[in-house]
Amino acid sequence: MANHSSILRVPSTLDLSGALRFAKDIASVPQADEYIIDFSRMGHVEPFPMLLISSEIRKLARREHRPRVGCSNFKQCTYAAHMGFFRSFNLEHGNAPGQARGNENYLPITVFETRDLEREALEQGIEVGSQVESISKRMSAVLCGADTGDMFDTLVYSIREIIRNVVEHSGAERFGICAQHWPKNRRVEVAILDRGIGLRSSLFRNPHIDVSDDKKALNYALMPAVSGRAFKGSRINAKGNWANSGFGLYMTNRICRNGGNFFIASGDTGMLLTKTAGKRYFNCGLDGTAVRMVMDTSALVGLRDALGRYREEGYEIQRKYREIVNIDPSSASLMLSEDFDKSAVDSILLKLRRALG
Ligand SMILES: Nc1ncnc2c1ncn2[C@@H]1O[C@H](COP(=O)(O)OP(=O)(O)OP(=O)(O)O)[C@@H](O)[C@H]1O
Ligand SMILES: [Mg+2]
CATH class of the missing domain: 3.30.565.10 (Histidine kinase-like ATPase, C-terminal domain)
Structure with missing residues (x-):
């Protein structure tokens, strides 16, 4: 097993795509004895990214080879600490999950x-x-x-x-x-x-x-x-x-x-x-x-x-969808690229009816 420490830097913007990307980075980080999560750049964070990242860090700590997981530069993350973020992966900082x-x-x-x-x-x-x-x-x-x-x-x-x-x-x-x-x-x-x-x-x-x-x-x-x-x-x-x-x-x-x-x-x-x-x-x-x-x-x-x-x-x-599937089973997949609102369904039906004469 590799004997080294690996640093994961939390990005400054943890919006939806930033959080999904960082979660993926954590999930795919190569095996190491120790992981340090560096929070120095982390700015504003909202519930979804906090929940996702905390769960991913917890998973990291539970990898089969039981790595050590530490955090650095997290003192300024007061909102996350208050929301139980750090405690949710067992770092003794801030509130425990559910505690605030x-x-x-x-x-x-x-x-x-x-x-x-x-x-x-x-x-x-x-x-x-x-x-x-x-x-x-x-x-x-x-x-x-x-x-x-x-x-x-x-x-x-x-x-x-x-x-x-x-x-x-x-x-x-x-x-x-x-x-x-x-x-x-x-x-x-x-x-x-x-x-x-x-x-x-x-x-x-x-x-x-x-x-x-x-x-x-x-x-x-x-x-x-x-x-x-x-x-x-x-x-x-x-x-x-x-x-x-x-x-x-x-x-x-x-x-x-x-x-x-x-x-x-x-x-x-x-x-x-x-x-x-x-x-x-x-x-x-x-x-x-x-x-x-x-x-x-x-x-x-x-x-x-x-x-x-x-x-x-x-x-x-649902009724119109059934109608579409009945007209042409393969066109069900057409629906998948559309939003399922009434107008989208109507326009697909119209196109299909035209195509079928
Ligand atoms: N958290 C989840 N994990 C796994 N599958 C899920 C989850 N949430 C939804 N699904 C899947 O998506 C389907 C649709 O969910 P949805 O809530 O719309 O309907 P439902 O739960 O089957 O019925 P209803 O909500 O009317 O009781 C579910 O039947 C299930 O197969
Ligand atoms: Mg349901």
Whole structure:
């Protein structure tokens, strides 16, 4: 084994692409006895990059040959320290994960054990979905500073759906969450990360879709009524309050794109969705699934109405998608390069009808 120390320098800009790139660098750094993470250049950092990088550093420290992992020049990173960033990979600096009081519109890095959630649900005689909802309510109340209102309802729903996905589909033993609300900017960011099987493996169970790469899996996961559990011929019992219908990711991304944005990554691809700029892909190397929801809190309206509207549009998209697949099965892939909104589907249908005379 090589007997040396390797330095990893945290870049000055840890925005989405900077964080994904640095996470990939950490994951692929050659074997060494010791790794020093140098924070001297690290500037402003937000929840998603903190959660991702901390998880990657933890993974580095757990490599089979058990390297030493140290940090340098981190004293000025007070916000990250407060959010439990350093302690989450066992560096004795700042708050422990989940320790910051979190009563000022933020949630420090918090790690949940999936098994604990399941046990707590069992003890209370409730379904895991209900237990996830109560956790989501607690976190949303902290972020909002209130436990009623449009923002509270929307956060409860969205956080719940993303955590349910981890518990129901990822197979991960634990997952992390970190979030911040900036009331003055009317912006809230929620990051959730698991190191489970990822979208592609999970959707692979559905024989009706082609998930031969991560990009296709991402696109299918976001389509309304597409699920790795509930599909024609699946043996999963599709009854009860928490039965899967394939709408969770579709709904949450629609909510976020109303002035904010939605990012999801799994395997080698990340996808950022905004209402105005559409879709943008990122290269990454992510075991598991990561989601970042950014919402414009001034654009959040009554959740019931919004969900009702999105659901109707979702069904319409689903119906038209079926029509497209029926006209020409190969054109299903056409859909994957488009955003699944109504106008995109309409224009594909129109083109197909024209092409077919
Ligand atoms: N964290 C995750 N890990 C692995 N697979 C996931 C994860 N999140 C989503 N998926 C996959 O993406 C699919 C679509 O997710 P989505 O939330 O839209 O629907 P669903 O969970 O199947 O149904 P519903 O959300 O309506 O209960 C899931 O069925 C699953 O195959
Ligand atoms: Mg779901």
